[in-house]
Amino acid sequence: MPPVIEVMDASYVYPDGTQALRAVSLCVETGEAVALVGANGAGKSTLLLHMNGTLFATQGEVRVAGVAVSRPTLNHARRTVGMVFQDPDDQLFMPTVEEDVAFGPRHAGLVPDEVERRTHEALARVGMVHLRARPPYRLSAGEKRAVAIATVLAMAPDVLVMDEPSSNLDPRGRRRLIEQLRSFEHARVIATHDLELVVEVCSRVIVLDGGRVVAQGPVRELLNDEARMLAHGLERPHILRHLHPH
Amino acid sequence: MHMADALVSPVVGGTMWLAACGLIGHSVRRIEASAKDHLVPLMGVLGAFVFTAQMINFTIPGTGSSGHLGGGLLLAALLGPHAALLVIASVLTVQALFFADGGLLALGCNIVNLGFFPACVAYPWVYRVIARGRYGPMRGSVAALAASVLGLQLGALSVVVQTQASGIAELPFGPFAALMLPIHLAIGVVEGCVTAAVVAFVARARPEVLPAADAGPARSLRPVVAALLIAAVLTGGLLSGWASSHPDGLEWAIARVSGAEEAPAAPGTWHARLSAAQERTAVMPDYAFRQAPRDARTDGSDGASAEPATAKPADSSALPLGTSVAGVVGGAVTLLVISCLGFVFGKRPRAV
Amino acid sequence: MAFRMAVERWLDVARMDGLARQDTPVHRIDARAQAVTTLLFIGVVMSFARDELSALTPFFIYPVAVMSAGRIPAASLLRKLAVAMPFAVAVGLLNPVFDTRPALAVGALNVSSGWLSFLSIVMRCLLTVSAALLLVACTGMPRLCEGLVRLGVPRVFAVQLLFLYRYLFLLADEGRRMTHGIALRSPGARGVRFRVYVSLVGHLLLRAMARAERIYHAMQARGFDGNMRPQFASPMRLADPLFVGGWALFFAVARVWNLAEALGVLLMKGVG
Numbered sequence: 001m002p003p004v005i006e007v008m009d010a011s012y013v014y015p016d017g018t019q020a021l022r023a024v025s026l027c028v029e030t031g032e033a034v035a036l037v038g039a040n041g042a043g044k045s046t047l048l049l050h051m052n053g054t055l056f057a058t059q060g061e062v063r064v065a066g067v068a069v070s071r072p073t074l075n076h077a078r079r080t081v082g083m084v085f086q087d088p089d090d091q092l093f094m095p096t097v098e099e100d101v102a103f104g105p106r107h108a109g110l111v112p113d114e115v116e117r118r119t120h121e122a123l124a125r126v127g128m129v130h131l132r133a134r135p136p137y138r139l140s141a142g143e144k145r146a147v148a149i150a151t152v153l154a155m156a157p158d159v160l161v162m163d164e165p166s167s168n169l170d171p172r173g174r175r176r177l178i179e180q181l182r183s184f185e186h187a188r189v190i191a192t193h194d195l196e197l198v199v200e201v202c203s204r205v206i207v208l209d210g211g212r213v214v215a216q217g218p219v220r221e222l223l224n225d226e227a228r229m230l231a232h233g234l235e236r237p238h239i240l241r242h243l244h245p246h
Numbered sequence: 247m248h249m250a251d252a253l254v255s256p257v258v259g260g261t262m263w264l265a266a267c268g269l270i271g272h273s274v275r276r277i278e279a280s281a282k283d284h285l286v287p288l289m290g291v292l293g294a295f296v297f298t299a300q301m302i303n304f305t306i307p308g309t310g311s312s313g314h315l316g317g318g319l320l321l322a323a324l325l326g327p328h329a330a331l332l333v334i335a336s337v338l339t340v341q342a343l344f345f346a347d348g349g350l351l352a353l354g355c356n357i358v359n360l361g362f363f364p365a366c367v368a369y370p371w372v373y374r375v376i377a378r379g380r381y382g383p384m385r386g387s388v389a390a391l392a393a394s395v396l397g398l399q400l401g402a403l404s405v406v407v408q409t410q411a412s413g414i415a416e417l418p419f420g421p422f423a424a425l426m427l428p429i430h431l432a433i434g435v436v437e438g439c440v441t442a443a444v445v446a447f448v449a450r451a452r453p454e455v456l457p458a459a460d461a462g463p464a465r466s467l468r469p470v471v472a473a474l475l476i477a478a479v480l481t482g483g484l485l486s487g488w489a490s491s492h493p494d495g496l497e498w499a500i501a502r503v504s505g506a507e508e509a510p511a512a513p514g515t516w517h518a519r520l521s522a523a524q525e526r527t528a529v530m531p532d533y534a535f536r537q538a539p540r541d542a543r544t545d546g547s548d549g550a551s552a553e554p555a556t557a558k559p560a561d562s563s564a565l566p567l568g569t570s571v572a573g574v575v576g577g578a579v580t581l582l583v584i585s586c587l588g589f590v591f592g593k594r595p596r597a598v
Numbered sequence: 599m600a601f602r603m604a605v606e607r608w609l610d611v612a613r614m615d616g617l618a619r620q621d622t623p624v625h626r627i628d629a630r631a632q633a634v635t636t637l638l639f640i641g642v643v644m645s646f647a648r649d650e651l652s653a654l655t656p657f658f659i660y661p662v663a664v665m666s667a668g669r670i671p672a673a674s675l676l677r678k679l680a681v682a683m684p685f686a687v688a689v690g691l692l693n694p695v696f697d698t699r700p701a702l703a704v705g706a707l708n709v710s711s712g713w714l715s716f717l718s719i720v721m722r723c724l725l726t727v728s729a730a731l732l733l734v735a736c737t738g739m740p741r742l743c744e745g746l747v748r749l750g751v752p753r754v755f756a757v758q759l760l761f762l763y764r765y766l767f768l769l770a771d772e773g774r775r776m777t778h779g780i781a782l783r784s785p786g787a788r789g790v791r792f793r794v795y796v797s798l799v800g801h802l803l804l805r806a807m808a809r810a811e812r813i814y815h816a817m818q819a820r821g822f823d824g825n826m827r828p829q830f831a832s833p834m835r836l837a838d839p840l841f842v843g844g845w846a847l848f849f850a851v852a853r854v855w856n857l858a859e860a861l862g863v864l865l866m867k868g869v870g
Binding site: 052054079083085090093094095099108135155 | 740818
């Protein structure tokens, strides 16, 4: 079985000439949780946008479940990869929570009963069924994030791709998010600055700097390497300092 | 300036609604045909932007007063005329529904006055022709100034014509026009400056979002524009001159406007036809197109003939409705009873 | 400074939005039924002769009934009316100046027909404006837009109108924060200087466009192909046609017969 996401020597130059990615290669296996870390401007968000064909690599290739992402295969990529954007306000554009979660299934051409069922299921999964009739701007940051995740779950993707899922959350909201992320059976790609979340959720970490993959490996091993973390504008997470070696 | 519900007759309001619906329908078709999917969210967000921008004031140097952005021309420059018209219509709808700016009956008038003229006349025929995809300080400013002044003058003239054609306000055509046009000249100049400055700002920061140079047709439209401008100015001047010397010169004025072949006359033509049809079938209240309003009312017609056949009161020789003592007494009592009921029922649900 | 007043307007939208999410008999009426009734009401009210007064009074039953049954506080409605009236009132005030024909004598007081038509304008203004405000306060923008689509309004138009409404809260907040930052550094200024204003509005515009692009990406990611699919439909209930029919009947009766005058005649007969 091919890896769910495979990036091969992908480079990307923005129309204004900024080189955002330089020959990035990486691989995400089924059910695995991978963290994408790196300083601001390292190219994390740009890389994520390649995974569902919002952007296309200027050079190299991105494969989703073995299929190269291109205009003709966009639907396949978007059904397989669910993208949770950084600002939930960009993602929750419909008048009510319910309509928002139903947007994806409906545009996948499902029958109304199935749309209804998926909507309910996705909201139940993140514990937000009680908010179904609310307009998105009346939600707290944590609720918005949970609903944004539900909008993606409703499309039954194989991979969840998330950009800074824990930003703007209060400690309780963040805790709930971490529990949820741990409970998902999907493959997960999480771009974040929240290294504590990485330690709790992910098994593998990929470090980006200046549009290049500069390191990848098991979370504890890599994040414990303080010199290397500092060199790429990161730090060694506190949670690892207080953990005693087995 | 928003046209208000209370000054619009159903005939004028309805005609303008039809015109607005036609414009919106046409724009929607053009947008769907263009297959630019990204326009839908962009239109919505820019609508919200215009709303927000209208809440911010700046000081007009040397006057001590303050101004703000109207946004019609700016939207056209960013989105093109069709999408801009829809956004302006949306902004006006929200204003009518939430702030009671204008009102629902006058919404059609307002879409034509504040949407059609800037986005579908001033933008394609003046702004685009002068600017030609270049937004430098000189060219951009001239284009924006000329376009916004023309757009607002046409809009203001249209307000005057609509008010007159409705006949609810007694204000004579000449003085009203003489009041509205200069005010809107000033507003147009301010609007033009702001539009030019903001477009120049965007052109510096993100030039790719503006229509590129030479995107439009290569042939020169300048003569057309010049002719249009002159025609507009002359028409406006003649209209106000004639109207002030003729107390009942409105009929002539409307015929003049609707008879002219230039683009801005489209709604006028519509209106004139509809009014004429109304007149023939005698369904229209006598005030909606005053030919001899004084006589019409004093000789006993009560003007309540807006609903065909059913609206004839038993006593047609009575004074205009509402002028009898019984009317005064009954009206006062009705109002009193309704407000008492409102008070009583308004309290009840909260008590339960 | 001027901006504070404008923020009031935006808070007004939020307040209306709150009112629209109540659950009352009026709020349960289908948005289509309410929209049609409102348009009917406005059309009928405006079809009266321009110096009509007494025959208009029974029409106040509609806004008052909707207001009480929909639990819309009268104070908020009146505040908005006060803001909305000036243009119509200013133009209408000229009617007594230009039209001085005597029309009505109450005791020794002669009332000119210009004053009558002025009062009539004010009354129409009260009626139509309150009806429009009540429509949105009893349905709310999302329901109203969905209703309009089912009445034939093009979906593209309705959808971008909903986007406008959705992002109004966000952008207004962004604008407020930016202006606040400027106000803190220029105390006592009435508005901002032109140059500052342009850069403020320009930045706001760039941010808005960047946001629109992100929203578009989010829509695409969930399968948006240029066509918006219809939303969950709420079925028509028996109450909806009854609502329209009942009010239409009342409007027709009140349009044909001057109910207030009839009441007055009755009362005066009773006295005399």
